[in-house]
Amino acid sequence: MSLNREQIAMRVAQELKDGDYVNLGIGIPTLVASFVPKDIEVMLQSENGLLGMGPYPTKENVDADMINAGKETVTAITGASIFSSSQSFAMIRGGHVDFTVLGAFEVDQNGNIASYMIPRKLVKGMGGAMDLVAGAKNIIVTMTHANKHGHSKLLSKCTLPLTGVDCINKVVTDLAVIEIKDGAFHLLERAPGVSVEEIIEKTDGKLIVPDDVPEMKID
Amino acid sequence: MSLNREQIAMRVAQELKDGDYVNLGIGIPTLVASFVPKDIEVMLQSENGLLGMGPYPTKENVDADMINAGKETVTAITGASIFSSSQSFAMIRGGHVDFTVLGAFEVDQNGNIASYMIPRKLVKGMGGAMDLVAGAKNIIVTMTHANKHGHSKLLSKCTLPLTGVDCINKVVTDLAVIEIKDGAFHLLERAPGVSVEEIIEKTDGKLIVPDDVPEMKID
Amino acid sequence: MSGFNKIVSSYDEAMAGLTDNMTVIAGGFGLCGIPEGLIAQIKKMQTKQLTFVSNNCGVDDFGLGILLQGKQIKKMISSYVGENAEFERQYLSGELEVELTPQGTLAEKIRAGGAGIPAFYTATGYGTPVAEGKEVKEFNGRKYILEEAITGDFAIVRAWKSDRMGNLVYRDTAMNFNPEAATAGKITVVEVEEIVENGELKPTEIHTPGIYVNRVIQATFEKRIERLTLAKEG
């Protein structure tokens, strides 16, 4: 069975380490915050200028001046700091954020990512995504393995305009956990009940498959 | 009579305008603060990170954490702000400081200044002087017209290593007020009792002398 | 003795000098921390052919979006311009020029403009459409592109508190691009919730020193929320 959005987020959350400063993109990445393992602490950075993002507010605590990068109303945890946009991206560009999770349209076997623009549709802009992929030490992409037409999103070469080059280390899809290195996708894990054959079939780029591909552990 | 240090400072202070943000260098420039005209207000910027520098402290108010760029203990006026070094020089380099007064070894008719280094003596460093001359909108140099050997310090071309190029607008010496433009020194005023001939004699660079050279007004 | 009193009492005075074809840098992120009244004043003035430097362009009927209605904006320099139907229409029809800039590069370009840095290198955007036509240089084995600074004829800023000298403090994430914008306008105009007496703000707590600020006006704000999200009731 392919993973649902929550299960993808759960699997990504297993990658977090105690003490990580983490930036989560919009969509599935945002869900990761709900699945941080109980025995570790991470601190969420929101690129509009908040380190230590907390949960959504109660009705009584809503404050228009306290939002996240998705423009949602949020709260700040104890020990949070708030700063300007240039300071926020100094953190990101300077490599101080340990871990970034973001979505993508396409990823290729050289670690390139396309995530912000589909030509001939309206271009909404890259926001902070280009800075994040250029700056973070460790980047995980979450996406479905194939698009709704069944075409692979793991390619030998991205076809859409790039968000960044040679920057993606790992992809967690509804079917598999894949590492990118040495110009190839390396299959690390498969979703429970998903066959290696299905993953091979739905991966367009060069895929290295080891003899034993364990199933992901999702509780 | 040539001006003494206080009188040079008095004359420079007449150039200040109400609302000016001002950076004063070490030596004669520091004295300018004592002669700000009574009917205007200026705010002193100290490049170690203080805008709104006040007078020296009383014995009871001395605080090792409150110093100026000359490493002297100072106070802060009401409305002062304190910030980091990069912020301080963002102000300076970005042209937000209206007025800078600093000393020099030499100035030349193209507005170049040499003020930080005499080769074959120990080099102590330029501190913030190079940033100040590159950034301030309006720079006045204070110095004696000639050195102790009687050699002019207003030259056709500086002989010492430069602090900045094409940046000095005005020089106030013990003998004269001189404007620098179009590749020449322009004599604006002479010290009370000092002859135009003496100024001509002690100026090495090209000096434009108008028919009438008024005496400075120093009270 | 009034050289440092930055307070003005009318919006006409606050935006005096703004004319057609100028560049305006605006603080704000989405609808958070935007100078609402200054934007309304620009709408009232009907100034045209403006270039706006702002992370976003508001929504159809709030924020910078209201200036699109009167076709006052010639060009937007932004990182994200969704959420706005009229924007989309003008952009697709070619009436509106858009220069998409990565968010961190945009913040740094404005900071650089205020700080007298004409250009800087960044890895952000290397190898992407953003890099087109830009110089590339390698440092320590990695490739970077050269990005130039931005300055504005005006900067319009929202802060929380200002003293009479224009020293500013921002409130929570309404800070965002406002401190950078404040440094980069030839004329910087600030709209604040509260004016306090000089000395009420501690010197080390001031986010923007008054040296960057030309005019301050007190206002009340609608503070519209773009995406109200609430904790699940538990």
Next chain:
Amino acid sequence: MSGFNKIVSSYDEAMAGLTDNMTVIAGGFGLCGIPEGLIAQIKKMQTKQLTFVSNNCGVDDFGLGILLQGKQIKKMISSYVGENAEFERQYLSGELEVELTPQGTLAEKIRAGGAGIPAFYTATGYGTPVAEGKEVKEFNGRKYILEEAITGDFAIVRAWKSDRMGNLVYRDTAMNFNPEAATAGKITVVEVEEIVENGELKPTEIHTPGIYVNRVIQATFEKRIERLTLAKEG
């Protein structure tokens, strides 16, 4: 659950990992705001051939000056290095290398190092000895030189208060280069006067967010005054 507790209890722990030939960025201006105890620890460790990035080099018997006595410093990157006889001796004899850097350029190079900007253009130093060997480029009719960023293996910083997560607040002009230094060390070690509980520092009043800080140690400081100047008694 201790991933964000940055507090260490000994100087040995604070400076663990410092080895010969490393580059250390130090906050402080003159003797103001220097990390006194961390400097003393480096003296105790007898680490050699260090490169120090610091606006000044202290005086003979205080601040970084004490590391000159044991010839621990190979190179200084500074804007002003007067006030120090042993410094002068080692410099003139060629034992000590000195890279004089304008103060604002130094601050910006350190900030750039922390912010992932590998290089920037500045007008400061154009046409002077500082420009030798550096790229020159014209923007809007003015010439600028290219300056590269600085990062350190360690940054040593003095702050006033820190919470357990390493969020820092500086005291008065003891701030100076400390916020920039804090961002630019692979390992950033901070010496503070007071450790406070998480939440005691208001989010918008924090000068240096804890993300930049690796280790915090509480200390007492001599705070020697370099030039005591007093108001004339009236």
